[in-house]
Amino acid sequence: MPVSVVITVDARACKKCGICVEFCPKAVLESGPFGEVLVTRAEACNQCRLCELRCPDLAITVEGG
Amino acid sequence: MPVSVVITVDARACKKCGICVEFCPKAVLESGPFGEVLVTRAEACNQCRLCELRCPDLAITVEGG
Amino acid sequence: MAKLKPLTELRKEHFHFSRFPTTYCPGCGIGNVLQAVTRAIDETGRPPESFTFAVGIGCYGNIGNYLDFDELRLSHGRVPAMATGLKLARPDLNVIAMMGDGDATAIGGNHLIHAARRNIDITAIILNNHTYGMTGGQYSPATRLGDYATTAPYGMLEPAFDICKLAEGAGATFVARTTTFRMVQTIDIVRRAIEHPGFALVEIDSQCPVIYGRMNRWGDAVSMLKKQNALTVTLEKAKTMTPEELKGKIVVGIFKQAVEPEFTGEYYKVINRVRRPQDAS
């Protein structure tokens, strides 16, 4: 089953605080070596958009579904 | 029975507001023609000292008893 | 009431009676408050020179002319903050913060709530005559809805503060309301407030016959006191009444009395802990 969700992190706006990573209920995201957000399990995303809602920098978007 | 109470109004301090007269429970006091306080029924005084307590100008004193 | 100190002694001990008559209008409640507060001070048995009055600006603000107590009086509205500085610097003093409703709740509102929050051992007395007496009868944050004032020619549109609720909301640990008519209770409440180890606030509902009374047809001092008394409801009674029934009433009594850590005391604990002997001042 193809995953239709697109998770985008705006690298300019993102401050690498790790909030989206930590509180994603599905562990979709991971922090990279420089703190950047990596989408490592997109297929697990339930599109709850909590990452979007909790990002203090409006940096992460979840689209599709 | 001689009345041993002495009710004194300090004319300098008294502003003739009538509070002592109005609220004396025993109607001991009266207002004179110029608003001055007259002690007209000293014998009825029960020395409750409400007149003293309520005088905003510390002008009336009740002594004796 | 045999314990009531003879007025002649009170005059001698706590007043500059030779400066009477005061500048207050006939029947003004400020005099009632003065008597109540000095009697309460007297009844605590604490030495009079340990009391300092912090006073603001307003009709009531001239009390220093007549009272034989130490006093500091500066700008309009800063009483609780001045009292805070004084108490912290001189924990040995009993600090009475005397304020009008305007002084305390309009321009001084912020200092009042912060003194309450800190729970600093100050006795705040608010003489609430529901107006700015000194400046001639503008509305104050304590003017009743619908009443007239020189700046409320169409009737007061802003709800008044419930000063006691405000103080409670801010964290005051002793909160009470009383009236100039209820002198015996007022003396008692003020004494308790002084003895309360923390921030204590007493609102005293008072008559301003010449300004507020006239403008609102409440009449002279006598009829104002009657009306005040008619509106008075004790806290116990109030508990049995509906909010509707309580509208416009003057609920009297002690609303809160709780012992919590007092700020000055807490601060001096720190001083005692960190003070360096060699630097002692």
Next chain:
Amino acid sequence: MAKLKPLTELRKEHFHFSRFPTTYCPGCGIGNVLQAVTRAIDETGRPPESFTFAVGIGCYGNIGNYLDFDELRLSHGRVPAMATGLKLARPDLNVIAMMGDGDATAIGGNHLIHAARRNIDITAIILNNHTYGMTGGQYSPATRLGDYATTAPYGMLEPAFDICKLAEGAGATFVARTTTFRMVQTIDIVRRAIEHPGFALVEIDSQCPVIYGRMNRWGDAVSMLKKQNALTVTLEKAKTMTPEELKGKIVVGIFKQAVEPEFTGEYYKVINRVRRPQDAS
């Protein structure tokens, strides 16, 4: 949650996203509040240009750089008073009064309680990060007892305000608390606050990881949010708990919601009554 507007649209409609990244520290809760408030505004369906932000001074005070709304921003602490003037002069506007805990409850405390008393239709949002972020972490009236701040090197000795209780005591008709973690509820509460016809206050508990978090070993934004969430208790739950158990907890929910005459409306009734046609402006 399907109704949640896509973030890309939100960015376009209500933000100057091209000016991002913001000057805020990584993980700072100010951004959470911004998102919540703009979403709430959006959800009211009212035209965006009908909203004006009145903003004070503090870290949060730079939001005008990023928000695509009309804004007025002047001195530290005067937001509720500026908002009052604006709302009275322009009843057609929706006025959002954005404040920090310092702005709102320290220097601005008086204006806050008076706006609450007047029940003027303003939405007051207090971003409570329990510190003065902008000036580098001094204690604020919302700093928790015992916590450290640059000016509380021995631990905070003054009790904090319960901001919601203060607002209630002052007469606010809508009072609520929420947190940056509870975004969904926060959006909902802020929307209700905007729609409330009267003075509405929402306290949003927020994380300041770089100043408050570091100084008090609460850690970074993630661990601050975890701790915030662990301390959070809903109003319903709180009702079942003892005061002891509630110490240090963040009670969230709507504490008060009552419809009372709104000041601007009352004032314009008078205008309509006394206005003289020939003088119409």
Next chain:
Amino acid sequence: MQAKQWEVRLSGTGGQGLVTAGIILAEGAGIYDGKEVVQTQVYGPQSRGGASRSEVIISDEPVMYPEVTESDVLLAMSQEAADAYIHEQRAEGIVLVDSTFVKVVPETRAKVYAIPLTKIAREVARTEIVASIVALGALATLTGIVSQDGLEQAVLARAPKGTEEANRAALHAGFAAGHEVREQ
């Protein structure tokens, strides 16, 4: 007296309506007669009761210095007022005292008229409150600084609803009393 500028001082105690009287005089002379006028009064803290004073300068030309230093016309409605202000009265001017209260007129080179203003007020209007209106009426006839007509319009414009008649009566009684004493 041909001074083109009149300095008028109305004095007495609080409650006698002297401030209003000053305003009425100024309006009569200024608005209705078209003269230049300045009206001032003493403000003090809590000046409720106690001495009261109101001053009016009436002139054909713009008034330079706006305060009264020496009066051309002095109205004294209490003994205290008479005692206090008669020394700041010009010799060429006139003094009107309310003989209801002023029992001893201090020495002055000015012409003094005594009229029982308050008594007249009580008689014609059943209230002392209009005594100052009686005074204005008398001053109008005694000095001509304001026209009777202008004064009457000013009085009526200021009279609270329902008190017009009392005020008018007081004013006319004042006109008459003025005539009377001048003829004495």
Next chain:
Amino acid sequence: MQAKQWEVRLSGTGGQGLVTAGIILAEGAGIYDGKEVVQTQVYGPQSRGGASRSEVIISDEPVMYPEVTESDVLLAMSQEAADAYIHEQRAEGIVLVDSTFVKVVPETRAKVYAIPLTKIAREVARTEIVASIVALGALATLTGIVSQDGLEQAVLARAPKGTEEANRAALHAGFAAGHEVREQ
């Protein structure tokens, strides 16, 4: 270089401890060596992260103008800092760059030394936080503006409890690295 006054600029990014380094340098030279010193730094709103700069003037005589206009000694611990400040560097002075971060040294007539300060810090103290201490050590040997002894006392007086050894190690590594590059 026989200038009796040294203007030193320490630059890099927030979190590298440059303000503290400036204070330590000033204390070493001022308090322990007895020189006259002024230390300043850039304050800005929310200058958390981002560029950081700290300046020290060391002199045998009272320092007149307290700010650095052109530096005699420039420490650049980031590429941005090197790019920004090398143009306000005097030709007769020296530049020390942290080669961990500064990959391209902009053109300058001043003598440039490159030392991997942060790398050294990681090696000798297992933390990057003392990179600026390494830098101070190197500067001391390279310039002599502060005595090694004075600097060491200053470092130890400021080191938080438990970090003394890491700081001392970093400093000595700096002394050594300074010698090394000078001899190259």
Next chain:
Amino acid sequence: MRAKPRARLMLGNEACAEGAIAAGVRFFAGYPITPATETAEVMARRLPEVGGVYIQMEDELGSLSAVVGASAGGVKAMTATSSPGFSLMQEFISSAIIGEYPLVVANVMRLGPGIGNIVASQMDVMQARWGAHGGLPMIAFCPSSVRETFELTIRAVNWSERLRTPVLLMTDGVVGHMREKVVIPEPGEIELWNRPLPAVPPEEYQCFDPGPDNVPAIPPFGGKYRVHYNAAIHDFRGVTTMADPKWCEYGVRRLAAKIEAHIDELTETHSVLMDDAEIAVFAYGPVARAAEASVRQAREMGIKAGLMRTVTLWPFPEKQVREMAKQVEVIVVPEMNLGQMVLEVERCAAGQAQIESVTRVDSMLITPKQVLDRITAVAPRRQIPWPS
């Protein structure tokens, strides 16, 4: 409908209120203080009659804040206070300068320091210029009469709108509590100025772009234009740029320049008998009326005295005073303070004339005699010996 005579006897403070209404002021926020309160009281009654709003705020800080809020809303707004309240407003006045809010503050001066006395003084005239931090130029007018109070209030409102800056009306307990005749013009008879509105479409609009005349255009809130008011150093868009020295310098100098460009229009002085004067009196406010009387009396004594009365306190009429100093031998400066504007006179005179300060600080108006005494005291040496 009662036909009211067009001339009305008015209290100075009332004239301030009526002048404001005539100028289009529709919002007044105040906090009571003697001797300024009547302005608020008149406004409380009158504003609703003309569709405006009066509000009594919790203090003076709140009053000025509310005025700023209303002004930002596009409504002409003002407050009135007296000395202690004026002091409390200084911070916010400073902020209103940089935020560029049109508004008027009337200060009915009483005697200071502190609570002082509630009657009258001219003790805050220097404070009008220097009371707010930053020391930016201020505009302050000072009326000598009730009519002038009416007129200058209108002028104050007009300038505040035109230059988007707070303007001060520095009156005092004497003029504020004096009644004189005022003829209220019909609405159309008064020239009203309004803040500049943007000439560009919303997309191109930048709320702090000052345009060629240094005054940024500003629409009211609630439209398609995005409006920011910002009291920190900012760029053309209103974005805070306080860390940037360039914007600091630009911001400060522009705010000064927009006022300085209009000094000639702003400074109004009136000369009486100055043509051949050898002794000048420089005065303002009600003291100028005592001064005029004294000058006329001096002329009767054969002394060539003249009066320069200034209506504009700030910007100080520097040119006019420099010219005067070149002409006369002595300048007498009577003031109800310890000598304030006399310092400016002294500065501008630059040694060209002898400066004589006459002061009075008992809360009473200076008398003609006081001024005359000083004129005659300095006159003999200078004028009596000379044949005329």
Next chain:
Amino acid sequence: MRAKPRARLMLGNEACAEGAIAAGVRFFAGYPITPATETAEVMARRLPEVGGVYIQMEDELGSLSAVVGASAGGVKAMTATSSPGFSLMQEFISSAIIGEYPLVVANVMRLGPGIGNIVASQMDVMQARWGAHGGLPMIAFCPSSVRETFELTIRAVNWSERLRTPVLLMTDGVVGHMREKVVIPEPGEIELWNRPLPAVPPEEYQCFDPGPDNVPAIPPFGGKYRVHYNAAIHDFRGVTTMADPKWCEYGVRRLAAKIEAHIDELTETHSVLMDDAEIAVFAYGPVARAAEASVRQAREMGIKAGLMRTVTLWPFPEKQVREMAKQVEVIVVPEMNLGQMVLEVERCAAGQAQIESVTRVDSMLITPKQVLDRITAVAPRRQIPWPS
């Protein structure tokens, strides 16, 4: 016990705090504001160590109020703030003048108006003199270095006590945020002055009886003496007599006189290379250091330049400037504002010297080059042609 070296590297704001403690200050109330906050932060830590109290108040009004309360309690007290906070304090400063409370306010100036910028300026130096209503004379010191901050804080406390009046320390973000060496004297090494105590028994004591030196004696609260502080016009007993013009006049003039009597002791200026100077630079604060550098550079160029640095802003060193103006041809006045003290220089010069204002308002310290440029610009005409 660690043996600390007597010299310490200190931040300017820290030196203010340590100076205050050395001067006996045991109470500090503050409200945070950049660039003044460190003074509060140091006090918060240090005061309890010496038995004193630090409190952070709800705002600047509260801070100064608390300071007054503590001062009335007999404790030496101060606050520190920056420009916006300083504006907010003006009303209370005015009240403290008439109430005669000894206290010190340190204003670490930043750039205004409004929020402005948080770095540095000298934009409030005129406000120091005129910011409070009433316009009474003020005492204000201005340090050029960290060490001088320490010393002048002590001096400010001393004068405030001796004259029972608020004293201002006008420092700025440059000096406040600079670190230099300070040698802290041993307690006994510093001369400390205290407010006068009554010499008469309690029965005879009147709390506002000013005695022969115009400063009323005052004991702390809580003793047998009855003490009133009253910010309204009052008589010797402290009874409000504001309706009485006599007391108004007396009160105002005495408050001015008690300061004016000490002008010579209060005004401290330092001259560098002034003996034969033909061009003088007049400067204060950190700008004086740029000025000194520029003057020395000018001398190297053969220009006879000199520096007068003033430590006392107020009372203005009028005599010194008048003398200087007679000596030199040009006075250059560099300031980090739009030109403030230059107006005083111009006034006192009275046309005797050409006055050149050099201004900088971008929040950065004036450089030696800026001053030198002006010196050389005015020099050629005047000095280069003359053989030396």
